[in-house]
Structure formats: structure tokens, C-alpha cells
Amino acid sequence: MTPMRMPSSVQHGQALVLGMMIVSVAAASLVVLYNLGQTAEGRMRLTHAADAAAYSGALEQARTLNALAYVNRTQIAHQVAMAHLVTLAAAAQYGRAMHAQRTRGNPPAGLIAMLFGPDMGLAYRAGQALPDAESRLASAFAQHDHVVHRVLEAAAASAITGLSASRDRIMRKVLEANMTDPGSDQESGSDSGKSPRARGLTLHLLSDAWPGFAERRVATRKAGLRPAVEQAVDRYGYLQKRNATRRNPWPVSKRCPLKRHELRRRGSTWLGPDGRWGALDTQSFHALRSNRWIGCYYREYAMGWGTAQGQKSKTPDGVDYVDEPPADFSQEDFWRWVEQSTAWDIFSGVTNPMANSYAMASAQRWPGKGLPAYREVRASRLHERLRFAVRVRWSGSVLKTTDAASVLASPTGIFRYAALGPSGGITVTSAAETYFLRPEQRADRREELATMFRPYWQARLSAVTRAEVSHARSTP
Numbered sequence: 001m002t003p004m005r006m007p008s009s010v011q012h013g014q015a016l017v018l019g020m021m022i023v024s025v026a027a028a029s030l031v032v033l034y035n036l037g038q039t040a041e042g043r044m045r046l047t048h049a050a051d052a053a054a055y056s057g058a059l060e061q062a063r064t065l066n067a068l069a070y071v072n073r074t075q076i077a078h079q080v081a082m083a084h085l086v087t088l089a090a091a092a093q094y095g096r097a098m099h100a101q102r103t104r105g106n107p108p109a110g111l112i113a114m115l116f117g118p119d120m121g122l123a124y125r126a127g128q129a130l131p132d133a134e135s136r137l138a139s140a141f142a143q144h145d146h147v148v149h150r151v152l153e154a155a156a157a158s159a160i161t162g163l164s165a166s167r168d169r170i171m172r173k174v175l176e177a178n179m180t181d182p183g184s185d186q187e188s189g190s191d192s193g194k195s196p197r198a199r200g201l202t203l204h205l206l207s208d209a210w211p212g213f214a215e216r217r218v219a220t221r222k223a224g225l226r227p228a229v230e231q232a233v234d235r236y237g238y239l240q241k242r243n244a245t246r247r248n249p250w251p252v253s254k255r256c257p258l259k260r261h262e263l264r265r266r267g268s269t270w271l272g273p274d275g276r277w278g279a280l281d282t283q284s285f286h287a288l289r290s291n292r293w294i295g296c297y298y299r300e301y302a303m304g305w306g307t308a309q310g311q312k313s314k315t316p317d318g319v320d321y322v323d324e325p326p327a328d329f330s331q332e333d334f335w336r337w338v339e340q341s342t343a344w345d346i347f348s349g350v351t352n353p354m355a356n357s358y359a360m361a362s363a364q365r366w367p368g369k370g371l372p373a374y375r376e377v378r379a380s381r382l383h384e385r386l387r388f389a390v391r392v393r394w395s396g397s398v399l400k401t402t403d404a405a406s407v408l409a410s411p412t413g414i415f416r417y418a419a420l421g422p423s424g425g426i427t428v429t430s431a432a433e434t435y436f437l438r439p440e441q442r443a444d445r446r447e448e449l450a451t452m453f454r455p456y457w458q459a460r461l462s463a464v465t466r467a468e469v470s471h472a473r474s475t476p
Contacts, residue, residue, distance in 0.1 A: 042394060043426050049178035050392040050430040051461060053171040053203070058432035058459035060167045061210065061386060064159050065434065066455035068214070068375045071156045072225065073453065075372055078148050079229045082141055082368075083239050083277050086308040087269045089137040089364055090279035093306025097358070098127030098283070107285050107301045115248040115285075116263045127304060134308075138366050145368045156375050160214055167210075168203070175201050175392065200395030204475060206429065206468045208388040214452065215378045219275055219371035226371060228453060230271060242267030242281065245350075252288040256296035262286040266352050268316075275370030276310030280319065282355035291335070297346045299334050305352075305359035311367045315360065318351075320344055325357035376452050387433030387462050391472040394426045429472045431462040 102109055102124055113121025179201055219225040233239050247260040267281040282305045286298040309315070322342055329337065338344050344353045434457055436450035448454075 043428065045179065046392060046394050046426055047428045047430075049175050050390065050428045052178055053174040053392070054388075054390055054430040054432035055459060055461055056174045057167045057171045057388065057390075058434050058461075060170050061163065061434040062457040062459045064163045064166075065214075065386075065452060065457040067159055068156055068452045069455040069457070071152050071159075072228075072374050072376075075148060075152055075225060075374060076229050076232050078144050078152075079271075079277075079371070080232050080236070082144050082148075083233055083269055083271070083279075084236070085137050085141045085144070086277045086366070087239060087279040087281075089134050089141075089308035089366075090267070090269075090281045090306040090359075092130055092133040092137065093308070093359075093362070093364065094281040094283070094304045095127045095306075096129035097302075097306060098124065098304030099129050101303050102127060107287075107303065112263065112285065112303075115261050116246045120246065120263060124303065134364055137308075138364065141366055141368065148372045149369050153372060157216075160216075160375065163210060164208075168205075171390065172201075172203055175203060179394065200397060200425070202393045202395075204391045204393070204472075206389040206391055206471050206475075207431075207465075209381075209384060209386050210388065212378060213381050213384075213386055214375050216373050217376050218373050221273070224376060225374045226271070226275070229371070233269075233271070239269045253290045253296060255290045256288065259288050259296060261288050262298065264350070264352055266355075270316050271371075272310065272313045272316070274310065274313060276313045276368055278307070278309035278313050278315070280307040280315070280356070280359060281305070282352040282359060284352040284355045289335070294335055294339075295347075297335055298349065300346070300352065300354040302352065302355035302358055305355040305362075306364075307359040308364040308366060310370070311365045319356055320349075320351055320353035321356035321360045322353075323357075323360070325354065325361060374452075377450050382449050385433050385435065385462070387431060389429060389431035389462075389464055389468040391427060391429050391475060396425045427472065429464045429469060431464045431468065432459060433462040434459050 101107075109121050109124045112124050217224055221227075242265065244265040246263045249260070251257050252259065252261060263283070263285055265283045267279070269277070269279040271277055283303045285301040285303055287301065288296065289299045290296040315321070320342075326332075326337065335346065338346055342353070436448075436454075436456055437458055438448055438454075438456050442448055
């Protein structure tokens with residue numbers, strides 16, 4: 001049986017049509033895959049860039065907090081220096097007064113050496129006046145006060161107020177650096193010189209814990225800067241109590257056989273309630289005397305004195321002195337004047353009230369603003385995380401898809417595939433935080449609260465919360 005055959009005119013062209021349809025579908029599939037690949041690659045790249053930007057922002061926060069910690073510690077260092085300066089000024093005045101008393105022979109250096117030893121006599125002879133010492137020390141003190149209240153205060157205030165702007169600027173630079181192709185044509189960008197791909201980026205802050213995290217505090221006696229300064233000063237022996245008493249070895253009077261002539265050296269440096277430094281140094285020879293009216297008592301011969309204090313500071317409690325001491329006692333008895341004009345204990349006292357009076361009468365009063373303000377973590381925020389979250393969007397107009405910035409022509413007609421398009425874009429979210437962590441555990445194993453006195457602030461990425469994701473979706 002002969003098989004039936006279709007006319008050749010009917011079979012002509014069918015394979016070509018089928019082939020063209022297959023090629024068209026394949027081309028459209030390739031376009032779809034190409035656009036999907038470009039979109040996925042863009043999202044992955046944007047995610048890494050957003051994480052890098054968020055981490056950089058948290059790192060800027062850590063640097064700022066560490067900088068504030070160094071400012072606080074610098075404030076402490078300046079206070080230690082100022083304490084030394086007032087102590088040196090008191091010592092300079094003390095040496096000048098001792099030189100004058102030795103020159104007058106009141107008391108004689110030979111008598112001091114005989115009663116209390118040759119070393120005390122040599123020390124008495126060593127007292128001298130240094131030209132312009134006190135004025136130079138006062139000038140140095142004023143410079144420290146200027147740095148404390150002007151330079152460091154301005155630096156701390158600028159760091160606090162400028163953090164948000166600097167963090168935003170750094171995050172944008174990181175985004176642009178990560179999303180700009182090395183070979184992109186800068187000439188085709190905007191006036192700012194950014195490439196077309198970098199121009200399509202937008203950054204939006206979803207949440208931010210920085211506002212109100214740090215506060216400006218005034219130095220008090222209980223916490224913060226003042227106890228830190230006092231703890232630092234305690235490490236310097238020169239700023240501690242400078243007290244010493246030496247007695248001659250033999251009896252002086254039958255009425256009081258157990259008492260002796262005394263050489264009393266007294267000195268101290270203090271931080272007053274007003275936050276201003278003061279120092280007082282004295283030395284007196286207390287000659288044991290006795291009479292039928294009051295019995296045994298100590299007649300004080302001031303040998304050296306000096307003090308430097310704040311302009312409006314008050315002398316600490318326990319310092320005995322009078323405002324207008326007599327220059328000498330050639331016209332009246334020492335003990336009688338003490339009984340009539342003071343409440344001093346000249347029978348068993350341990351201070352140098354006469355030398356104190358001369359020191360206060362010639363006190364160096366240095367102007368100064370006292371302890372400065374400082375920055376610290378707000379008490380209500382100690383247990384909160386210093387974190388923020390961002391949303392980064394990359395415009396679809398700069399993606400290399402066929403309907404945007406790709407060099408490939410976009411298919412048309414029924415095979416047209418629209419990717420994100422010029423009006424669409426890729427959006428990702430990221431979060432980071434700055435945290436306080438000691439590099440090693442404390443010796444007492446206790447947890448240390450976050451503080452701006454130690455530069456232990458670090459940065460890390462943080463998980464984005466559901467509320468932040470929802471906010472990112474609702475934000476146009």
C-alpha cells in the first residue's frame with residue numbers, strides 16, 4: 001500500500017516557525033535569568049555594603065566615646081599638674097620666707113643645728129628665694145586652667161554634638177566606596193563627581209539610641225571626676241601630708257621635765273569644696289617656756305611659711321590662724337597676746353598657728369574656675385545598648401538590568417521582561433551597636449558598668465528587630 005504524502009506546498013516553512021519560537025523563548029529566558037542575576041548580585045552587594053556602613057557608623061561611635069574617655073582622663077592629668085603647681089608655689093614662698101628669717105637670725109641657724117641636729121641646720125640654711133618663681137608658676141597654672149575649661153571643654157562638646165553628622169558622613173562614604181565600580185566613568189556622574197551607581201544610593205536611619213546617651217555633669221564630691229582626681233593625686237607622695245616633728249633630746253625645764261623644744265614641719269595640699277586647689281607649708285621652732293602665771297607653754301618662732309589658694313577659696317578646717325598677726329612681739333608677751341586674741345593651744349598644740357597666720361596674710365590668690373564639667377553615660381541609660389539601624393536603598397535605574405543601565409537591549413512586545421525598572425529599587429536593612437567591654441577581667445571579678453572614663457568602647461553588628469523591618473517597609 002502506498003503511504004499518503006502531504007503536498008510539498010503545505011510542509012514548507014513549519015520547522016522554521018517552530019525554531020523561531022524556541023529561539024524567542026530561549027532569548028526571553030536568558031533575559032529573565034540575566035535580570036534575576038543582576039538583581040540578586042545587586043542585593044547581595046548592597047547587603048554587604050550596608051553591613052560595612054553600619055559597622056563603620058558604630059565604630060565612629062566607639063571612637064567618639066573613647067575620645068571622650070581620653071578627654072576625661074586628660075582632665076584628671078591637668079588637675080594633678082595644677083595640684084603640683086600650687087604646692088610648688090607654696091614651697092617657693094616658704095623658701096623665700098625661710099631665707100628672710102635665717103638672714104634676720106630669728107631664730108639663728110646655729111641654735112636650730114644645736115637643738116635638732118646638723119641636718120636641720122643645713123636645711124634651714126638651704127632656704128632661698130627664687131626670682132619670679134611664684135609668678136611663673138601662677139602663669140603655668142593659668143594655662144592649665146585655660147586648657148581645662150576652654151580647649152578640652154570645647155573638644156568634648158564638639159564630639160557630642162557632631163557625632164550624628166560624622167557617623168552619617170562615614171556611612172555614606174563607605175556605601176559609595178563599596179557600590180561604585182572601579183572602572184565606572186566619573187564624568188557621567190553628578191556634579192559632585194559620584195558615579196551613576198553611587199548616585200542611586202539612599203540611606204535612612206530607622207532607629208538611633210545616641211540622642212541623650214551621654215550627658216554633661218558638674219563635678220561633685222560623691223562620684224565622677226572629683227573622686228577620680230583625688231584617687232590620682234593620692235599616688236604622688238609630694239602632694240600628701242608633709243608633717244614632721246623633731247624634739248631636742250635633753251630636758252629644758254624642771255616644771256615640765258617631759259616636754260622638749262620642738263621643730264614642727266607642717267604641709268598639705270587639698271582640693272576645696274569649690275573645686276579649687278590649695279597648698280600650705282610652714283615650719284616653726286617651738287621653744288619651751290614657763291612662767292608663774294600659765295606654767296609651761298610653747299613660744300612659736302615662725303621659720304618659714306607659704307600658701308597658694310584659689311581666689312575665693314576657704315582654708316580647710318583645722319588650720320589655726322589670725323587675719324592680722326603682729327610682725328613681732330617686742331612690745332608685748334607672746335603668751336599674753338595669744339590668750340587675749342586667739343584660741344590657740346600653746347600648751348600641747350601640734351600645729352604652727354603663727355606661721356599659718358603669716359602665710360595667710362601673704363597668701364597667693366590664683367584665679368581659676370575650679371573643677372571642670374565632664375561627660376558621662378546618663379545614669380538611666382547604663383544598661384541600654386547604644387545601637388542604631390539603617391535602611392539602604394539602591395535605585396533600579398542604576399542596576400545593570402535590561403530595562404535600566406544594562407548595555408543589552410531590552411526585548412519588546414509579548415517577550416518584554418521588566419525587572420525593577422527606573423522607579424523600583426533594592427532595599428536592605430542593617431544594624432550595629434557600640435558596647436563597653438574591658439580587655440581583661442577585673443581583679444575582683446566584678447562587672448564594670450559602662451563609663452566614659454575608660455576607653456574600652458568597641459563596635460559590632462547587631463540583629464535588626466521586627467519593628468525596624470516593619471518601619472523600613474513602611475518608609476517611602
